[in-house]
Amino acid sequence: MYEPRNSSVKPLPLWHRGRLVISGLLLVVLIWQWGSAFAIEAKAQLAQVLIERAWQQKLDAPELDVAPWPWADTQPVGRLQWVDAAGRVRKDLYVLGGGHGEALAFGPGLMQVGAGSGSSARVIGGHRDTHFAFLQQLQGGEVLRWQASDGQWRRYVISQRSIADAEQGDLWINPDADSLWLVTCYPFDAVRAGGPLRYVVRADSVSLDASYAHNRRFTL
Amino acid sequence: MVNQQWRIAGRMWRWLGLVVFFSFCTHARAGDDSGRLVITAAEEGTELPQNLQDALHLRTHFELDVQGLQTRVLVTQSFKNQTEQWVNGTYTYPLAEDSAVSQLTMVVGERVIEGEIQEKAQAQKTFAAAKAAGQKATLVEQQRPNLFRQQIANIAPGETVRIKLGYSQQVLYEAGEFRLRLPLTLTPRYIPGSVIPGAVDGDVAAGQSLTTGVSGWALATDQVADAAFITPGQQHLTAGETLNPVTLSLKLNAGVPLAQVHSATHKLDINQPTGADQGQRQIQFARGEVSMDRDFEITWQPQPQAAPVAAQFVHQWQGDRYVQLMLMPPRDINAAQKMPRELILVVDTSGSMAGDSIKQARASALMALDTLTAQDRFNVILFASDTRPLFDQAVIASDANVQRARQALKRMHADGGTEMMPALTRAFDHKATEQHLQQIVFVTDGSVGNEAALLQHIHRNLGDARLFTVAIGSAPNRFFMRRAADFGRGSFTEIATAAQIEQRMAGLLQKLKTPLVSDISIDWPQPVEVFPRRIPDLYWGEPLVVTAKLAPWPSRSQPLITVRGTSAGKAWQRQLPLSMATTKELSDAKSPPLLAQRFGREKIAFLENEFYINGRDSADDAREKILPVALNYQLMSRYTSLVAVDNTPARPPEVSAHEKALSNAMPAGATMQAVGYPQTALGITWHWLLGTLALMGLIAFATWEVRYVRAA
Numbered sequence: 022m023y024e025p026r027n028s029s030v031k032p033l034p035l036w037h038r039g040r041l042v043i044s045g046l047l048l049v050v051l052i053w054q055w056g057s058a059f060a061i062e063a064k065a066q067l068a069q070v071l072i073e074r075a076w077q078q079k080l081d082a083p084e085l086d087v088a089p090w091p092w093a094d095t096q097p098v099g100r101l102q103w104v105d106a107a108g109r110v111r112k113d114l115y116v117l118g119g120g121h122g123e124a125l126a127f128g129p130g131l132m133q134v135g136a137g138s139g140s141s142a143r144v145i146g147g148h149r150d151t152h153f154a155f156l157q158q159l160q161g162g163e164v165l166r167w168q169a170s171d172g173q174w175r176r177y178v179i180s181q182r183s184i185a186d187a188e189q190g191d192l193w194i195n196p197d198a199d200s201l202w203l204v205t206c207y208p209f210d211a212v213r214a215g216g217p218l219r220y221v222v223r224a225d226s227v228s229l230d231a232s233y234a235h236n237r238r239f240t241l
Numbered sequence: 242m243v244n245q246q247w248r249i250a251g252r253m254w255r256w257l258g259l260v261v262f263f264s265f266c267t268h269a270r271a272g273d274d275s276g277r278l279v280i281t282a283a284e285e286g287t288e289l290p291q292n293l294q295d296a297l298h299l300r301t302h303f304e305l306d307v308q309g310l311q312t313r314v315l316v317t318q319s320f321k322n323q324t325e326q327w328v329n330g331t332y333t334y335p336l337a338e339d340s341a342v343s344q345l346t347m348v349v350g351e352r353v354i355e356g357e358i359q360e361k362a363q364a365q366k367t368f369a370a371a372k373a374a375g376q377k378a379t380l381v382e383q384q385r386p387n388l389f390r391q392q393i394a395n396i397a398p399g400e401t402v403r404i405k406l407g408y409s410q411q412v413l414y415e416a417g418e419f420r421l422r423l424p425l426t427l428t429p430r431y432i433p434g435s436v437i438p439g440a441v442d443g444d445v446a447a448g449q450s451l452t453t454g455v456s457g458w459a460l461a462t463d464q465v466a467d468a469a470f471i472t473p474g475q476q477h478l479t480a481g482e483t484l485n486p487v488t489l490s491l492k493l494n495a496g497v498p499l500a501q502v503h504s505a506t507h508k509l510d511i512n513q514p515t516g517a518d519q520g521q522r523q524i525q526f527a528r529g530e531v532s533m534d535r536d537f538e539i540t541w542q543p544q545p546q547a548a549p550v551a552a553q554f555v556h557q558w559q560g561d562r563y564v565q566l567m568l569m570p571p572r573d574i575n576a577a578q579k580m581p582r583e584l585i586l587v588v589d590t591s592g593s594m595a596g597d598s599i600k601q602a603r604a605s606a607l608m609a610l611d612t613l614t615a616q617d618r619f620n621v622i623l624f625a626s627d628t629r630p631l632f633d634q635a636v637i638a639s640d641a642n643v644q645r646a647r648q649a650l651k652r653m654h655a656d657g658g659t660e661m662m663p664a665l666t667r668a669f670d671h672k673a674t675e676q677h678l679q680q681i682v683f684v685t686d687g688s689v690g691n692e693a694a695l696l697q698h699i700h701r702n703l704g705d706a707r708l709f710t711v712a713i714g715s716a717p718n719r720f721f722m723r724r725a726a727d728f729g730r731g732s733f734t735e736i737a738t739a740a741q742i743e744q745r746m747a748g749l750l751q752k753l754k755t756p757l758v759s760d761i762s763i764d765w766p767q768p769v770e771v772f773p774r775r776i777p778d779l780y781w782g783e784p785l786v787v788t789a790k791l792a793p794w795p796s797r798s799q800p801l802i803t804v805r806g807t808s809a810g811k812a813w814q815r816q817l818p819l820s821m822a823t824t825k826e827l828s829d830a831k832s833p834p835l836l837a838q839r840f841g842r843e844k845i846a847f848l849e850n851e852f853y854i855n856g857r858d859s860a861d862d863a864r865e866k867i868l869p870v871a872l873n874y875q876l877m878s879r880y881t882s883l884v885a886v887d888n889t890p891a892r893p894p895e896v897s898a899h900e901k902a903l904s905n906a907m908p909a910g911a912t913m914q915a916v917g918y919p920q921t922a923l924g925i926t927w928h929w930l931l932g933t934l935a936l937m938g939l940i941a942f943a944t945w946e947v948r949y950v951r952a953a
């Protein structure tokens with residue numbers, strides 16, 4: 022057997038105190054980091070609920086500006102859906118105006134194209150770790166739907182997926198082309214934010230008039 | 242005991258350290274990708290210029306010497322490294338599609354290094370070795386006959402490297418007007434096909450790491466293997482700024498008294514040198530320096546009574562004589578024959594046509610419709626990503642039908658990809674009746690990357706139709722458009738500005754209307770090798786131009802060349818004496834004379850065409866035939882490159898050089914827009930990871946504590 026040591030009398034050794042401090046610091050880091058991560062997720066999820074409400078109001082009265090919450094500096098401009106072959110909605114997102122950082126935290130942002138007026142090409146940016154994580158599952162030929170504030174749904178078929186380099190140049194689009202461009206960061210599993218690569222999904226409008234359907238057979 | 246616990250904890254820490262290290266590695270890898278790029282914007286606060294263009298600044302000077310139908314060009318490109326680092330630069334730029342590129346000089350300060358023609362793989366090896374050794378080196382490779390990729394290795398911080406490229410190009414003579422076009426930028430090319438697996442799903446950098454230098458915005462596809470090399474970055478001009486400044490010094494010696502010299506694309510400063518004759522001019526840009534955002538086109542017209550009807554140019558080299566022969570068929574061929582036509586109008590409505598181009602295409606197509614008469618038939622096919630014929634088959638040109646076509650043309654807008662193959666297939670599907678002459682008018686900027694496949698397609702499916710190409714825009718792919726017209730046995734028309742539409746389309750409509758001279762043959766007084774080997778039919782306003790090599794031959798008193806042809810069913814014949822005199826030498830003694838190189842270039846073009854006809858399988862065969870020609874005449878080709886190496890090492894081995902690409906300007910009038918990419922990641926994973934690390938640290942401490950107590 023051994024003799025119990027009188028530990029209450031002896032002061033804690035210095036390294037032991039240091040250990041406590043480090044443990045405390047680690048706890049702070051843990052709460053801080055997980056808290057941030059949780060906050061991001063919560064913000065992304067919760068905001069969509071609030072934006073949905075604002076969007077319904079917007080559809081009822083398109084001429085009004087509706088802020089999803091009183092201090093919001095952005096407003097919903099559209100609704101984006103990913104529809105599978107069976108017609109099920111796999112992803113349903115409310116899109117905010119502007120591609121700046123604050124707005125993107127709450128939902129994908131519709132970016133300004135050129136002067137911004139009269140363009141029918143829509144470039145939508147979203148975070149790869151929240152709203153636009155689903156882009157990695159998209160396949161060519163799948164259908165995206167877009168609802169503008171007039172309430173009309175438009176169908177787009179995914180025609181191209183590519184990886185671009187934000188530092189090599191900008192995204193070149195034709196503003197007159199009726200198309201959707203979904204942009205998010207790449208690679209999807211990168212640990213840190215701020216890399217130069219972007220994943221770009223292009224979808225082109227399906228105009229359903231007869232001559233188009235007739236001529237589809239001539240395309241490759 | 243305590244020691245052991247420390248060791249356990251130590252092991253734990255080491256393991257944690259490893260995790261942290263790994264996470265940084267992932268980050269660092271993302272950073273490495275940017276090293277391949279133009280500027281690492283991620284490093285905030287570094288003193289790097291904002292503009293892509295500023296990393297390597299480019300100035301270009303063109304020195305042109307026009308003598309009759311030949312132009313000798315010396316381009317000087319100055320690359321200034323404006324960064325604090327050593328830089329390897331890549332610049333992809335267009336030259337004329339018929340340019341015979343033969344000379345490369347690299348000038349660094351006082352040092353002048355002459356380049357040489359080498360077989361492509363050998364040149365790459367030479368360049369790579371020099372680049373790795375820190376030596377200054379330049380490699381110029383031909384990606385397309387009109388698109389070249391140039392790499393410069395080891396430019397010191399703040400240093401300027403000047404690259405001089407010497408080549409010659411041919412002046413076009415058509416409808417009494419001489420024309421020269423200098424491509425200064427390119428329209429972004431559409432890359433058809435699906436991306437080669439591994440490039441998109443895998444690591445982007447890995448997919449392209451086999452190549453040296455920076456690459457373009459497109460990835461290789463099954464149809465365009467070198468997509469990354471023909472899609473350089475492009476920038477819109479901002480108002481008041483000169484992007485890629487270029488200056489011009491053109492010495493025009495037309496050989497005939499001039500009535501007019503004009504450029505539709507640039508304002509010029511035109512002077513007649515004192516003491517020079519009526520055919521000479523000294524020309525520069527009126528503004529001195531302009532942006533390289535559109536092709537430069539210059540035209541000159543001789544005084545009416547001096548318009549040449551025949552000309553011969555002769556150069557001697559290595560005992561052989563090289564002759565270029567130009568002959569105008571008689572203008573008074575009567576236009577009695579009027580065959581009803583079937584006009585198939587194919588109009589490109591792809592995204593690259595957006596802006597001025599689509600307007601010009603619309604105006605041109607509407608003009609073509611105007612020429613239809615009641616006996617004619619027609620159809621209109623619009624295409625972009627898909628093909629949209631207006632009618633199922635060609636219909637009679639009734640007022641109602643033409644009206645419908647006009648409406649469709651007015652409504653069309655530019656949008657989508659450039660899938661030419663299905664559009665051409667659809668056009669060739671039209672089967673004209675015996676009484677109709679089928680003419681396909683193809684209006685496009687030709688901005689595609691799969692030229693070879695398209696040319697082959699035209700060759701195989703043309704049938705009895707004739708293909709007339711109309712090149713639209715500030716910077717069309719002239720190589721494809723001219724070859725397509727050659728393969729389509731039609732002719733080539735180009736429209737650079739709205740002001741040219743009327744005149745150029747009127748020319749094309751003349752060609753469509755009046756009969757051509759066909760079955761042309763030339764009798765030479767001695768054995769000869771001549772290109773083009775099969776002489777194409779001539780349309781209104783077009784001269785006959787051939788380049789020939791004549792072996793030494795005992796001279797006769799009056800050797801005659803006889804040109805025969807059929808025009809409107811009647812035989813036509815011209816005779817002219819074969820010139821024995823040698824035209825004034827334009828080139829220096831080092832390289833083959835101009836006409837010898839022109840002959841070599843024509844021969845290569847002929848062999849290339851054979852390659853396009855036979856398809857990819859004949860690549861080895863084509864290489865075997867083209868390589869000796871290119872080496873003999875010291876020309877760049879798809880199998881030969883120019884390389885220059887300064888043997889003195891420049892970059893110290895401990896410093897690394899960064900890869901930078903130069904952008905071209907977007908062609909003027911194009912409305913394609915650039916959207917800056919948003920920052921689209923929050924780094925949630927990073928937060929989770931750091932939190933997890935902290936948790937593991939805590940657990941480690943906790944475990945250790947328990948053992949410590951127990952041990953105590």
